[in-house]
Amino acid sequence: GNSVTQMEGPVTLSEEAFLTINCTYTATGYPSLFWYVQYPGEGLQLLLKATKADDKGSNKGFEATYRKETTSFHLEKGSVQVSDSAVYFCALSGTDGGGNKLTFGTGTQLKVEL
Amino acid sequence: DAGITQSPRHKVTETGTPVTLRCHQTENHRYMYWYRQDPGHGLRLIHYSYGVKDTDKGEVSDGYSVSRSKTEDFLLTLESATSSQTSVYFCAVKGGPWGDTQYFGPGTRLTVL
Numbered sequence: 001g002n003s004v005t006q007m008e009g010p011v012t013l014s015e016e017a018f019l020t021i022n023c024t025y026t027a028t029g030y031p032s033l034f035w036y037v038q039y040p041g042e043g044l045q046l047l048l049k050a051t052k053a054d055d056k057g058s059n060k061g062f063e064a065t066y067r068k069e070t071t072s073f074h075l076e077k078g079s080v081q082v083s084d085s086a087v088y089f090c091a092l093s094g095t096d097g098g099g100n101k102l103t104f105g106t107g108t109q110l111k112v113e114l
Numbered sequence: 115d116a117g118i119t120q121s122p123r124h125k126v127t128e129t130g131t132p133v134t135l136r137c138h139q140t141e142n143h144r145y146m147y148w149y150r151q152d153p154g155h156g157l158r159l160i161h162y163s164y165g166v167k168d169t170d171k172g173e174v175s176d177g178y179s180v181s182r183s184k185t186e187d188f189l190l191t192l193e194s195a196t197s198s199q200t201s202v203y204f205c206a207v208k209g210g211p212w213g214d215t216q217y218f219g220p221g222t223r224l225t226v227l
Binding site for chain 2: 004032034036042043044045046049089091093100101102104105106107
């Protein structure tokens with residue numbers, strides 16, 4: 001079946017540091033890949049997505065590239081801010097029918113300090 | 115926010131009691147989903163709906179049932195709540211400006227004592 005593996009957190013960075021959160025996946029076919037962000041006490045917000053190999057999703061300074069050869073979709077940001085502190089979830093949308101169900105990773109908590 | 119509301123937002127109940135959570139959407143989305151979020155597990159799909167009266171199971175459906183009698187409402191029922199169902203429950207819809215993407219409601223925190 002489909003699965004998503006994310007790096008363990010929490011990740012603690014100083015403001016303006018470079019961020020990488022690793023995400024790898026296992027899936028049949030050609031899934032779409034997503035990053036969602038969850039701020040404390042809130043629901044999940046879509047951060048970015050990519051639908052095919054070599055696509056780069058980007059939003060709010062975050063980027064991730066769909067790498068089929070390494071089955072990865074790592075999240076990066078060049079300079080993090082305190083306001084980026086949140087939990088980040090990598091997810092894939094299956095291609096096996098059934099309403100494009102999402103399979104999530106376990107989430108990575110990011111803490112950004114001054 | 116894709117016009118999704120969930121009610122109640124918080125609930126504390128006792129083991130063995132029935133509980134119903136409601137998801138309401140205002141944008142006529144066909145697909146709706148219920149997930150639960152637990153530490154160390156991310157989000158896991160409980161049930162989903164692909165139209166009025168059309169539902170199917172997800173990976174953690176045991177102990178849950180759903181109903182969708184009209185497009186805008188998707189109900190999740192715990193027939194007899196257990197402590198293992200203490201969780202945060204999220205509703206989602208598929209659609210939005212990015213196409214085939216799921217958008218989430220604010221969540222319901224359920225505690226079963």
